[in-house]
Amino acid sequence: MEALRTKAKELLAQGEVQVVIGYEAGTAGVRRPCFVRTAESAIRLVWDTNCIGNLAGYLTRPEIKRFGKPAIVANNAVLRSLLQLVAERQLQQDAVLALAVAQDGVVTELPTAQAVEDYLAISPGGLSAADREKMEHLAQLSREERWTFWQRELERCIKCYACRSSCPMCYCGHCTMDCNRPQWVSVPSHALGNLEYHTVRAMHLAGRCVQCGECGRACPVGIPIHLLTCYAEESVHRQFGQQAGTRAKLDYALGAFRPDDKESFIR
Amino acid sequence: MATTLKISAASLAALFAVLGDAGRRILGPAEVDGRIELKAVRTLAEVAGDQIQPVLSAKETAFPRVERLLSYRMAPGKVELQDYDPEVQPTVLFGLRPCEAAGFNSLDAVFNWDTRDKFFNARREQLTVVGLSCTQADDACFCTSVGGGPGSTKGSDILLTPLPEGGYLAEILTERGEALKDLAPALFQPANGEDKEAMLAKVEPSFEHQGLAAKLPGLFTSDIWAEQSLRCIGCGACAFVCPTCVCFDIQEEADTKQGQRLRCWDSCGLRQFTLHASGHNPRSAQSERWRQRIYHKFGYFAERFGGPMCVGCGKCSRACPVDMNLKEHLTQVYEV
Ligand code: SF4
Ligand code: SF4
Ligand code: SF4
Numbered sequence: 130m131e132a133l134r135t136k137a138k139e140l141l142a143q144g145e146v147q148v149v150i151g152y153e154a155g156t157a158g159v160r161r162p163c164f165v166r167t168a169e170s171a172i173r174l175v176w177d178t179n180c181i182g183n184l185a186g187y188l189t190r191p192e193i194k195r196f197g198k199p200a201i202v203a204n205n206a207v208l209r210s211l212l213q214l215v216a217e218r219q220l221q222q223d224a225v226l227a228l229a230v231a232q233d234g235v236v237t238e239l240p241t242a243q244a245v246e247d248y249l250a251i252s253p254g255g256l257s258a259a260d261r262e263k264m265e266h267l268a269q270l271s272r273e274e275r276w277t278f279w280q281r282e283l284e285r286c287i288k289c290y291a292c293r294s295s296c297p298m299c300y301c302g303h304c305t306m307d308c309n310r311p312q313w314v315s316v317p318s319h320a321l322g323n324l325e326y327h328t329v330r331a332m333h334l335a336g337r338c339v340q341c342g343e344c345g346r347a348c349p350v351g352i353p354i355h356l357l358t359c360y361a362e363e364s365v366h367r368q369f370g371q372q373a374g375t376r377a378k379l380d381y382a383l384g385a386f387r388p389d390d391k392e393s394f395i396r
Numbered sequence: 397m398a399t400t401l402k403i404s405a406a407s408l409a410a411l412f413a414v415l416g417d418a419g420r421r422i423l424g425p426a427e428v429d430g431r432i433e434l435k436a437v438r439t440l441a442e443v444a445g446d447q448i449q450p451v452l453s454a455k456e457t458a459f460p461r462v463e464r465l466l467s468y469r470m471a472p473g474k475v476e477l478q479d480y481d482p483e484v485q486p487t488v489l490f491g492l493r494p495c496e497a498a499g500f501n502s503l504d505a506v507f508n509w510d511t512r513d514k515f516f517n518a519r520r521e522q523l524t525v526v527g528l529s530c531t532q533a534d535d536a537c538f539c540t541s542v543g544g545g546p547g548s549t550k551g552s553d554i555l556l557t558p559l560p561e562g563g564y565l566a567e568i569l570t571e572r573g574e575a576l577k578d579l580a581p582a583l584f585q586p587a588n589g590e591d592k593e594a595m596l597a598k599v600e601p602s603f604e605h606q607g608l609a610a611k612l613p614g615l616f617t618s619d620i621w622a623e624q625s626l627r628c629i630g631c632g633a634c635a636f637v638c639p640t641c642v643c644f645d646i647q648e649e650a651d652t653k654q655g656q657r658l659r660c661w662d663s664c665g666l667r668q669f670t671l672h673a674s675g676h677n678p679r680s681a682q683s684e685r686w687r688q689r690i691y692h693k694f695g696y697f698a699e700r701f702g703g704p705m706c707v708g709c710g711k712c713s714r715a716c717p718v719d720m721n722l723k724e725h726l727t728q729v730y731e732v
Pocket of ligand 1: 291
C-alpha cells in the first residue's frame, strides 16, 4: 500500500497524471472509489483484498475526464476493461496509466494498452470460483429451468439501473433504454419491462462483457445479473473464438463482417 | 389516545392467527434465499429476528413501483376510457422499524398535499403499521439526527418494544392500532412501569437537521456537491429503496389503438430526471442531481412540511454500489 501511495504522490507531483483513480476506506470496511488530485492526498489511497470493485467505469465519465490524464489503480478486472475500452475506441492506447498492484504491494506501471495486454497474458483473472460454479450449474439446467430461474430473479428487479451504471462497458451516452422517440423498450419495471431490459443489455454485452461481475455486485436486491451477461459473453467466445478484454484490437463479433465467415448465410 | 400495554411473545404469536382469521394479510421482514425481504407471513416464527431491516422499503405497499392509472381504447370517432381502483386488501405491516414507519408520514404529506391521490390513499387506508423498536443499529443508521429514534412512535399505529424480561411493551397509538388490538384485547395486559429504553439501540446523533436545513440556502453554489458526487454513478438505487422518496414518472404504453398510463418510480440519480421535452435539463450534471437530492429532502420539503423528507434509515447508504454514505455526507455539509 505504501508503494502505491508513494507512486501516486510522485506521479501527481511531477504532473505526469492529474488524477489517480483508486480505492479509499469507506463505511464498515468497504473500499470505495476515490479520485486523488494532489500529492498530499495520496495518503487516502488504500489497497487490500477488499478492493474488488471495477473502477474502469469512471474512465469514460465526463466528471472524471475533465481532470486530465488519469492513472488508475488496477485489479485484473480494471485491466480487462481498459483493453476492451481501447478496442471499442473509447480510450486511446496510452490515455491511461494503469497501476497494477500485486499481492505483495509491488506496483507495476502499465502505460500502454500493449503493456496491459502483456501483463494480462500472464494472469488474466476472470470469474470467481463461486461464480464459475453458478455458471456451470445454470448451464446444466434445462432451457425451461433456466427460464424459471431468471423469471424468479428478475421479478425482484426494480429497474434502478445500478447494473448499467456500474458496468464499464455501459458507457453509451444515450442508452436505448432511455429513448422515447420512439420508445424501443418498455420502461416500467413490470415483468415484460424487466425482461426486455435485461435481454437487450445481455445481448449488447455479448462479446463485450469483461466478466468483472460489477453489475451483479451493484444490484441492491441481489440479482446475480452478471451471470446473464457472462453467459452471453461466453457463448460468443465459444462460437467466435475471441474474448472481450484480452486484446486492444478486437472486432465486435456480432457487428463485424469477415469474408471467410464459417456461416454461409452471411456471405 | 396512546395507551401503553404489554404483550407476551406467546400472545403475539397468537395475535398472528387472530389477524389471519380476521382476513388481514400480514407482511413482515422474513428470510428469502438468505436475503431479508418484506413478505407475506402467517406466523411470528416466520418473521426474521436478528436483522436491521430489508433492502427495499415498505413504501411499495402504498406507492408501488408501477401503478396503472387508466387505460384507453380508440374506436372510429370515440375514445373509451377505463378508470381503475387499485386492488387492495387489509394489511398489517408487522415489524417495521420506527424509521420506516415514520416514512409513511412523509408519503402521506406529499400524496395529500394539494390533491388527495386516489391510488395512494386507497392502499394506505388499508395499512396498519405495527412498528418494532430497534435493539441494534449499524453504521448507516442516523434516525436520531433527523428527529426519530430507535423507539420513536412516529408513523406506527402500534409500536412494540422488546423488554429485558421477554415480551414487548405495546404502545397503542392510533385508532387503527386500537382497532387491531380490539380484535383480541385479551392478548394484551396493562403495562406496569416497564423501562422502554432498557433494550433500545444507542444511536448517537451525527448532526442536527434544523441546523442542516438552515445551512442549505447558502451552499447552493458550493463545490461540495461536485466533490461529494464524484463517485456517484447515477443509478436509481438510493431513491428506489428509500421509504420517503416520492418522485414518479408517467409512462404511456400504447399503440395506435389502445394504451395504458402507468405511474413508475423515478430517481434524481438518473440522467433523465427532469429532462425537458426540448432536450434541456436544468440538472444536467450528476452533481446538480445530487444537490437536488439533498435540497429536496432537507431543504424544500422541510420548508413546506416542517421536517426533513428523510427518516435516517440508511437504506440508501446500504444499497449504494459506491458507498455514498448519506450520514457521512450530511455531517460534512453540516460541518461546513
Ligand atoms: S441493479 Fe438489480 S434491481 Fe437494479 S436494474 Fe439492475 S438487476 Fe434490476
Ligand atoms: S456486464 Fe457486468 S460483468 Fe460484464 S463487463 Fe459489465 S459489469 Fe462487468
Ligand atoms: S448515490 Fe449511489 S445509489 Fe444513488 S444514484 Fe449515486 S450511485 Fe446510485
